[in-house]
Amino acid sequence: MENRILHLKNKAEKELQNILEYWAKNMLDERNGGFIGEINHLDSKNILADKGSVLNARILWTFSAAYDLTKNPEYLNLAKRAFFYIKNYFYDKEFGGIFWTLYHNGAPKDTKNQIYALAFTIYGLSEFYKIYKNEEALEMAQNLFYQIELHSRDTQKRGYLEAFTRNWEEIEDLRLSEKDANEKKTMNTHLHIVEAYANLYLVWPNQKLKEAIKEILEIVDLHFIDKTKNHLKLFFDENWVEKEDVISYGHDIEAAWLLQWCAEAIQDLELIEIYKKHAVHFAESTKEGIDEDGGLWYEFDPKEKKLIAEKHWWPQAELWIGMINAWQLTQNEEFLRITEKNFEFVEKYIIDHRKGEWIWGIREDYTPILKDKAGLWKCPYHNSRACIELIKRL
Template identity: 60%
Template structure:
């Protein structure tokens, strides 16, 4: 192994420790339970901010997964805290779903069943079960999987619908966030359902689940991957009529490695071979979004034919894994060079060296994007996962 690669692994191990320290020190809500709902870019806690299911589920995944590497009891305890808070306050035992958000006093706020959130709960719960062997965690994960299959799965056209009311009725606003198109089937939700299902399969060897993963990967292959361009198609209606949108470099490079990992867990040889090829193709076209400084731009708006000139933290994190994965698949060191350059960019512009954690991102002129340090969408999942994946992949 090269000295440079060894140095990268050492630095990423230190950065993982730094990320976990930040979340351990600053985000525990000792007054109301669980975790602080929002911390702004200046590290100020926003009092009475609602608590999001996705944030809680991602904290659960992060500390559970990190415990496998760090073996620190403090990390296991935070994972347990996240599990108990999710099970007690986000999980909807009455209807078998998951509240999208709760108030600071732990009462439900937004009670819709956003399938994306259920998927992340499965992802976190299955990871926690792997370290704690808590049967309740596995039981809730399986229950959520069964609810997704019962209500969200489209038996006619395949794929999964986005969102429902608390009691599983149709809902008008299906969007994950204000920036998303209000469409019934999205790449982002399908990507994270298959990620969640694959993680569940690692701890619950169920044949039906394995078959559902295989079908999901085949559906993604058929509709979401544009094999002509190598980019992802993002939004569709229920009949798979595409609603063209932006090119998302972050999702392209995330899907490149993550879908291959899911295919490997599925043990379907044809899908493994196909997704290995897609991984290379998608990484190759993602290079279009690389800037000369090593950072990866957020999106390209094809309608306006212009770059969305921002470099977000999560896009950089996924670039680290995606391009390293392509280096592993091809042996081509030019992909490794992209990883080194991207990490250098992250260290220079994205890491908050004073207070810890990663900034949301920067604009074209290198000014900070003044958004949350922790919040509904700013979670420790992407950056900790980038550290964990490369720590595990770089063999010393």
Template identity: 40%
Template structure:
């Protein structure tokens, strides 16, 4: 029943919704759809949004065989190649105007990673060598311009000169390095390695797993530290529940793709501790809270956090079938998603966030630079591919 409900949400709501945002005139996909379901055709087009849409339609095609999704993926790929990619300095811009001109030309490592993630998937699905070549061009930029001896740097101007990392800092902090960027570089390189098995990318994955286990992971608190100075010293007292549960299964996936027994053993000790801790402190019996900042629990229910929590706990259950508490948590979170997160209004998809009582009081957008089909779409793909049901 569960897997059928997930398939129905994917095929009857999520995929048709995102197909409707195709911009036939200027390319790519429209960048903003407000809470009241008004389409803003002249809104900026976030490159992260476009990369995630490219990834989404590619994986929709490989998961359910919808050939129309492959055409949508090609549309997103052409927009990335022709407009998002900086032909002079390399890498992808942060955002574009509605008609495909650079709006914010900064280069962010996080943004470059999502382009690699999408391009790698697209190459894996189509065999289009051009997409793989572009992915490797961005990969080389990250490794030569966006990394030092202790971690991945974050924000740069168009020519890859460092600038303040305002895009991925929060809570009054200005971080030089972040767990979030490391996680999504790892995710991107996992996909690049999956489709091409480049030994150097495999070594990069090992280096990042050492970073997670030996630098970011706080063994006493069973959390991944989030914000860091230039020397990878933590500068915040923050436990991001969504990122920790997401990291738990993405790291497990990286180990699976890499196939290194020693790293799989090493990293399972970390990922299982993260899962267990989030179950204890972040899960409220129905859904996952957002975060703990200096001892204050943010009970906001965010769409992507629920999707990652469902997937993270089900992944934990598959790895350790005796942990039926993970399965139970997955079941209740799916029920919460069905009841509250999925927007029942015609012409909508999932709400961005809800208050602790399940009401979308923030009235945040349904589509925007960060609101995309990546988290909920990926949750659906993973459930289908893994054959998880009850």
């Protein structure tokens, strides 16, 4: 057993280094500052691509967390680069939000306040503050917290609303992406608000922040978890009427460990116990989405009884952490074996051994999905975090 654990940890350390090396070498925008917006599936850089707030916030989190683990000064420099670019270009000093996208030269493009992006910026800023104690970073994170609480929090029916205009008016299109339902309250945004708040709480143990984390965890337990099937419910209107959608295996297994971590951040013993149970239940239910080759399918449509037969990069990464966490909670070796087998799947089909990083994913017939290597949604956060968590936990 010890040899197996050490072997898995060593593989995670090596893969973390490979991921970070790719982003450090390929993503710097030497012309306009910060990081370029896109590298396509052929590894061709698009220096004219729009720059996304989520990508940049996740780069900030990644290199901050990597520096915290390794103390490699290059990672600190890259974290600083990400921070100053976010501060100077993405942070809306007039209205206190975060621009969704910028043109390649840093000028604002889509100026909506998508709460998901504000949450990820808090997540990145708080991680950066851990390693560098930059007071501006902490102040920005605090300001974004106050803006979310002021504008997004539903004080009548609880929960958080999805999106607003730049000056915090209502907006018609609330969707994170084209595939999402246009609903006012979503699991994905609540998951990442509480993740961001918990990370901020670790550097700023504020009572109001703690109460917000506790309330979101209660809301998730009440509304977003289907306790009979142990899957997440994804979309609701403002009155908590569900719009039924797919089963998202990646989100299920990500929530499995991440919500437990949030409960542990505020040391709420009752919520810790609730989310430890959910963590194991979600790990069990996620097994139904694992193929014989060890890969995790993307989604399942219960209405159509149809598998969305693709294996994207990020659910594989979250599977590692969720299953290792379930193994730690139960000592059931099956969960460890699932991580080991999925790691082999990722090495065989998802990691680009020639050019670096991970491809978007594969289809049922094992042909690659020809989408970004880096872009608005293809970021170094899921896979680097999976490596970091494995290294720490093992």
